[in-house]
Amino acid sequence: MPRPLIIAPSILSADFSKLGAEVTAVDTAGADWIHLDVMDGHFVPNITFGPPVISAIRSSSKKTFDCHLMIAPADCYLDAFAKAGAEIITVHAEAGPHLDRSLQAIRALGCRAGVSLNPGTHESAIEHVLDRLDLILLMTVNPGFGGQAFIPAQLEKIRRVRSMIGDRPIDLEVDGGVTPETAALVAEAGANVLVAGSAVFKGGNKESYAANIKAIRTAAEKARAPKSAA
Numbered sequence: 001m002p003r004p005l006i007i008a009p010s011i012l013s014a015d016f017s018k019l020g021a022e023v024t025a026v027d028t029a030g031a032d033w034i035h036l037d038v039m040d041g042h043f044v045p046n047i048t049f050g051p052p053v054i055s056a057i058r059s060s061s062k063k064t065f066d067c068h069l070m071i072a073p074a075d076c077y078l079d080a081f082a083k084a085g086a087e088i089i090t091v092h093a094e095a096g097p098h099l100d101r102s103l104q105a106i107r108a109l110g111c112r113a114g115v116s117l118n119p120g121t122h123e124s125a126i127e128h129v130l131d132r133l134d135l136i137l138l139m140t141v142n143p144g145f146g147g148q149a150f151i152p153a154q155l156e157k158i159r160r161v162r163s164m165i166g167d168r169p170i171d172l173e174v175d176g177g178v179t180p181e182t183a184a185l186v187a188e189a190g191a192n193v194l195v196a197g198s199a200v201f202k203g204g205n206k207e208s209y210a211a212n213i214k215a216i217r218t219a220a221e222k223a224r225a226p227k228s229a230a
């Protein structure tokens, strides 16, 4: 059975002056998960928000809070993100020397454990932790900023990781430069969770968000549909 298709808007592209309302708006516009990009100005060259902000917006949506930690070190903050309401916590394989330990710690907190790979990192980095994973997040831009162009060379990595996963119950998430056009490519390659920031929040109102999410979902669904023999 293929994993369900999930569209996860990244609030990095939301209007931060009314973040709670923006989270509610993408929720009602059809988001499956809410993607939270946490950046520390050290692991990536940008700073966003941390546990207090996540805690403050937790009541704005009942959808899964998918927390992407672009921070190093990460281990000492996992507990704070779990307490703030993160349900999925993803750490970068490049962020610390003890990935196996980080993944165990995330599950011990009662959260789903994810690992992310930068575009330049080979998928062999996660070969020996597959059974500790609930999610693999492949970056299709270099992390740090929204609105960057999709890196097509990552499509091959999505295919390889899809095949590494086999029949394990692991979601394969793609993050960066996802638009209706690239959504079709990543879905065809095997991704089932699509993060999109600028392509969802463009337009700035909930009618646009609904249309934007629908366009991404429709393109991905079409690419995932079994090809007819005709």
Ligand code: DX5
Residues within 6 Å of the ligand: 010, 012, 013, 035, 037, 068, 141, 142, 143, 144, 145, 146, 147, 148, 175, 176, 177, 178, 195, 196, 197, 198, 199
């Ligand atoms: C990049 C973040 C992404 C980003 C995606 O470091 O992890 O989630 O917000 O933004 P878009 O969809 O605009 O590329």
Ligand code: ZN
Residues within 6 Å of the ligand: 010, 035, 036, 037, 068, 175, 195
């Ligand atoms: Zn992200």
